[in-house]
Every structure is written in C-alpha cells, then in structure tokens.
Amino acid sequence: MSEATSSPLISLDRVGKTYASGIMALGGVSAEIAQGSFVSLVGPSGCGKSTLLRILAGLISADSGAVAWPATGARPAELGFVFQEATLMPWASVFDNVWLPLKLKGRSREQAHERVMSALSRVSLADFADAFPRELSGGMRMRVSIARALVTEPPLLLMDEPFAALDEFTRETLDDDLLALWHAQAWTVVFVTHSIYEAVYLSQRVLVMGARPGRIVADVKIDAPAERGRDFRESHLYIDQCAAISAKLREAS
Amino acid sequence: MTDSRFQTRFWRIALPLLVGVAVLLVWQGAVTAFDVPSFVLPAPTLIAESLVANFGSLMGSLVVTLRVTIAAFLLASIGGVALAILFVQNRAVETALFPYAIILQVTPVVAIAPLILIWVGFDQVELALLILAWIVAFFPVLSNSVLGLRSVDHNLADLFRLYGASRLQTLIELQLPAALPYILAGMKISGGLALIGAVVAEFVAGSGASTGLAWRIVEAGNRLDIPKMFAALFLLSLLGIAIFFLLSLVEYLLLRRWHESVIRREG
Ligand SMILES: Nc1ncnc2c1ncn2[C@@H]1O[C@H](COP(=O)(O)OP(=O)(O)OP(=O)(O)O)[C@@H](O)[C@H]1O
Numbered sequence: 229m230s231e232a233t234s235s236p237l238i239s240l241d242r243v244g245k246t247y248a249s250g251i252m253a254l255g256g257v258s259a260e261i262a263q264g265s266f267v268s269l270v271g272p273s274g275c276g277k278s279t280l281l282r283i284l285a286g287l288i289s290a291d292s293g294a295v296a297w298p299a300t301g302a303r304p305a306e307l308g309f310v311f312q313e314a315t316l317m318p319w320a321s322v323f324d325n326v327w328l329p330l331k332l333k334g335r336s337r338e339q340a341h342e343r344v345m346s347a348l349s350r351v352s353l354a355d356f357a358d359a360f361p362r363e364l365s366g367g368m369r370m371r372v373s374i375a376r377a378l379v380t381e382p383p384l385l386l387m388d389e390p391f392a393a394l395d396e397f398t399r400e401t402l403d404d405d406l407l408a409l410w411h412a413q414a415w416t417v418v419f420v421t422h423s424i425y426e427a428v429y430l431s432q433r434v435l436v437m438g439a440r441p442g443r444i445v446a447d448v449k450i451d452a453p454a455e456r457g458r459d460f461r462e463s464h465l466y467i468d469q470c471a472a473i474s475a476k477l478r479e480a481s
Numbered sequence: 482m483t484d485s486r487f488q489t490r491f492w493r494i495a496l497p498l499l500v501g502v503a504v505l506l507v508w509q510g511a512v513t514a515f516d517v518p519s520f521v522l523p524a525p526t527l528i529a530e531s532l533v534a535n536f537g538s539l540m541g542s543l544v545v546t547l548r549v550t551i552a553a554f555l556l557a558s559i560g561g562v563a564l565a566i567l568f569v570q571n572r573a574v575e576t577a578l579f580p581y582a583i584i585l586q587v588t589p590v591v592a593i594a595p596l597i598l599i600w601v602g603f604d605q606v607e608l609a610l611l612i613l614a615w616i617v618a619f620f621p622v623l624s625n626s627v628l629g630l631r632s633v634d635h636n637l638a639d640l641f642r643l644y645g646a647s648r649l650q651t652l653i654e655l656q657l658p659a660a661l662p663y664i665l666a667g668m669k670i671s672g673g674l675a676l677i678g679a680v681v682a683e684f685v686a687g688s689g690a691s692t693g694l695a696w697r698i699v700e701a702g703n704r705l706d707i708p709k710m711f712a713a714l715f716l717l718s719l720l721g722i723a724i725f726f727l728l729s730l731v732e733y734l735l736l737r738r739w740h741e742s743v744i745r746r747e748g
C-alpha cells in the first residue's frame with residue numbers, strides 16, 4: 229500500500245468533545261486514516277465511537293483539537309453515512325429513498341434513474357424499487373440505506389454499526405458485499421462495530437477505543453489474505469487476531 | 482382468509498345499521514303504543530314526512546351550513562398548517578404568537594359570537610359565522626401540525642443536513658411528509674369542530690338573518706314544529722357523519738402505503 233508515502237485522508241489531532249450535559253465523550257483522540265483504507269473502530273458502549281464518526285461527518289464539531297484533511301484539503305463534499313438503524317423515509321418508495329441525495333442536488337428522477345438503479349443492483353434490491361420500507365425485512369432495509377449512501381459514489385463512507393441489528397447470516401452476507409464494493413471502488417471506509425469478529429474480518433486496521441474519557445488505546449494492523457472469505461473466517465490467523473484485540477479491549481476497561 | 486375478511490367488513494357496516502333499524506322500530510312502536518304526542522316525541526315516520534314536506538327549505542339551509550363549515554374548515558386547515566410552519570421555522574414567532582392562539586382556543590365561541598356579529602355587521606352574518614367556525618376549528622390543526630413538524634426522526638434530519646438540503650427542501654421533503662399523519666389527525670378533529678362552530682354561531686346570531694340548519698331548528702322550535710326540528714337535527718348528524726367519513730377516507734388514501742395507523746396487519 230502507498231499508505232506511508234502519500235498524505236492521509238483524515239488526520240485527527242487530540243480531538244476532544246464534551247457534551248453540554250458535561251459528559252466528556254472524547255478526551256483527545258489522535259489518529260491518521262489513509263486514503264482508500266478500511267478502518268474499524270471498536271470499543272465498549274459509550275466510549276465515543278458514534279461521537280467520533282459524527283465529528284468526521286461534520287454533523288457536530290470537536291471542541292478541542294483539530295480534524296484535518298491533508299490529502300484533499302477539506303472534508304469531501306460527497307460522503308456517505310450509514311446509521312445504525314436504516315433511517316429510511318417511510319413515506320417514500322425504495323427508489324425515492326435512494327434517489328434522495330441526488331434529488332437534493334437537483335437531479336430529476338430521469339437523470340438519477342440509472343445511478344439509483346445501479347446502486348440498488350449492487351445491494352441486490354433492483355426488484356424492490358417500488359416497494360415501501362415497511363414491506364421489507366430488516367436486512368433489506370439496511371441494504372437500501374447502504375444503496376442510498378453509495379448512490380453519490382462517495383470517496384468516504386462512514387458507517388455506524390450498520391449491521392448490528394441483523395442476524396449473523398445476513399450480517400456475514402452484507403460484510404462480504406461491503407468488502408466486494410470496497411475492492412471495486414477504492415473508497416475510504418470508517419466502520420464502527422461492536423463486533424471484534426466483524427472488525428477483523430473487514431478491516432485493514434482496527435482502532436480499539438477505551439471509555440471515560442473516549443480515547444484510542446490500540447491501533448492494530450490486520451494481517452489477511454487479499455481475498456477474504458469463509459476460509460479466512462475459519463483460519464487461525466483470523467481467530468488469533470480476534471483474540472489479541474479482545475485482550476486489548478479487556479486491558480482498556 | 483379473504484372470505485373472513487369480507488365477513489368482518491360486512492358486519493362492520495351491517496351491525497350498526499341493524500342497531501339503527503332496531504332503535505327506529507322500538508321508537509315507532511313505543512310512540513304508537515303509548516300514544517306519545519308528536520310535540521314531545523314525534524314518530525320516525527312523522528319526521529320523515531316532515532323531511533319530505535320541507536325538503537326545499539331544509540336543503541337550502543343544509544347548503545348554507547355546509548358552505549360555512551367547508552369554508553371554515555379549509556381556512557382553518559390552511560391557516561393552521563401555514564402558521565405551524567412559521568412557528569417551526571422561527572422560535573421567536575412561536576414564542577410571540579402561541580399564547581394568543583391558546584387564548585383564541587380557550588375563549589368560548591358563544592361568548593365572542595355577539596361581538597364578532599356586531600363587528601362584522603348583521604348584513605354579513607355568513608361572514609361572521611365563518612369567522613366563528615374558523616376560530617373553533619383552527620387550533621387542532623395548528624397544534625397537531627406543530628407537533629408533527631417537530632416529530633422528525635433526528636437521524637433523518639442529520640441525513641438531510643449531511644446532503645446539504647436547503648430549509649425549503651427539508652420542509653418539503655422531510656418535515657411535511659413526516660407531519661402528514663399529525664396534520665390529518667388535526668384536520669379530522671377540525672372538520673367536526675367547524676360544523677359545531679357553524680351551528681353554535683348561528684344559534685347565537687339567531688335573528689333569522691342567517692338561514693342555516695341551526696336557524697331552522699330555532700325557528701321550528703319557536704313554532705313547536707317538533708318533527709321539523711328532528712328533521713333538521715337528522716340532517717345535521719348526517720352532515721357530521723359525512724364529514725368524518727370523508728376525512729377518514731382521505732387519511733386512509735394518503736397514508737395506506739406507509740403509516741402504521743392505517744396499515745392492516747396480516748393474521
Ligand atoms: N447528544 C448527546 N448529548 C449528551 N451526551 C451524549 C450525546 N451523545 C452521546 N453522549 C454521551 O457521550 C458518550 C459517548 O457516546 P457515543 O454515542 O459516542 O458512544 P458509542 O461509543 O457510540 O456507544 P455505543 O456503542 O453504545 O453506540 C456517552 O457517554 C453518551 O452518554
């Protein structure tokens with residue numbers, strides 16, 4: 229990888245955030261995230277993972293430290309954000325939900341049609357374009373929400389426990405879909421998860437966070453074959469790295 | 482499955498109708514058996530006769546009442562939603578005006594009716610009725626709309642922010658659709674209240690300057706024409722029921738694909 233040579237996409241320098249309630253959600257987080265990399269954040273509940281992701285997205289601002297974008301100069305105008313819940317508009321069809329980001333930029337239904345349908349095909353939901361969210365299963369809704377994040381072809385994808393509410397089987401399928409997409413598009417993905425297994429399976433790097441105050445306690449490079457799949461999930465290499473991260477998490481708390 | 486669904490739907494209509502028919506029969510029977518004088522309680526057949534005999538004047542009055550009710554309802558709906566949008570866009574406007582909306586709501590319409598009548602003038606009674614009915618019907622739409630516009634899912638609101646939506650886009654694409662079920666619930670209440678407002682206002686106006694159904698009731702009462710009173714009352718109830726069903730139908734048609742309140746669950 230060109231990680232060492234080119235400047236990182238995101239550079240966090242002692243980023244801190246204290247909410248109005250007085251809770252210090254982040255107490256000085258420093259990290260660099262390379263362009264095109266897949267990085268996971270894991271950590272106990274309440275350690276500030278969502279807070280960090282929302283700062284990266286620009287939804288809230290840090291109150292100390294600095295967030296810089298050395299590679300691009302500024303936060304990419306197009307970024308995809310996937311929430312823990314599907315967060316779809318219940319009154320709009322699947323097509324209209326995925327169309328939304330383009331619609332807000334002034335693209336008509338016709339102009340957006342091709343991109344919306346291709347985003348839906350990527351998550352295998354092209355046949356459900358006219359369905360309403362409530363007519364879909366939880367996993368399908370999540371896939372619509374991913375299609376919506378993909379439709380603008382964002383160079384940066386931020387995902388906050390996107391698969392947490394799903395069963396193991398659906399989750400593994402979506403993990404594989406996500407990896408395939410990432411390989412195809414060379415996006416930067418920051419992925420928050422509760423699951424160490426999922427983090428190790430997906431990522432090039434796992435940032436382990438500790439709570440009170442939220443901080444990064446370990447930065448683990450994941451060693452994996454180019455093609456990850458069943459074999460990797462069942463390999464010693466995989467299990468050992470999961471165990472190592474699990475130990476780091478226990479140390480932190 | 483479909484068979485039993487059809488049966489439930491059938492009974493939902495048939496059962497209340499049967500009750501109605503039974504009540505009418507008992508009523509008719511009792512009035513005949515005990516020889517109740519028609520100025521105390523007229524028999525249903527007598528009411529029907531009166532309805533037919535006075536059909537022209539009663540229909541004319543129905544149209545007047547209907548006109549006031551619909552106009553008041555539409556103005557209340559449009560005004561309520563518009564003011565709610567203003568409140569949600571600007572806190573200062575809400576802080577400044579909301580107390581007055583409440584004052585308007587808690588003041589009994591009977592108490593302000595004479596004042597409004599004098600202000601508007603007895604030569605424009607229908608306008609006065611309209612204003613009074615509007616005052617009564619306005620608040621439910623306003624308060625429900627404000628609640629609905631504020632009940633937007635926070636994550637969806639963040640999403641709109643993330644994609645750089647303008648205020649107008651957020652209003653049209655997010656806030657109004659999210660508020661729609663609340664707005665419709667408010668309108669359903671307002672539809673009934675507009676009719677009540679129109680009738681009460683007319684009772685107060687009372688001079689015969691207006692010719693709505695309420696006036697027919699007063700007039701028939703003064704002449705002790707009890708069957709005609711019942712006939713007018715019957716038309717009023719019918720009107721109220723029609724308004725309710727029409728608004729329920731609109732609600733159903735607008736929400737059936739997505740809102741939990743009108744979705745029929747399997748099983
Ligand atoms: N809007 C808010 N106002 C006040 N405090 C907040 C807010 N959001 C989060 N917090 C607090 O900040 C801390 C970090 O929250 P955050 O949601 O970032 O944790 P998390 O790591 O995402 O947790 P989880 O894994 O449970 O989602 C928590 O202690 C929480 O109580």
Ligand SMILES: [Mg+2]
Binds near residue numbers: 277278279
């Ligand atoms: Mg979280």
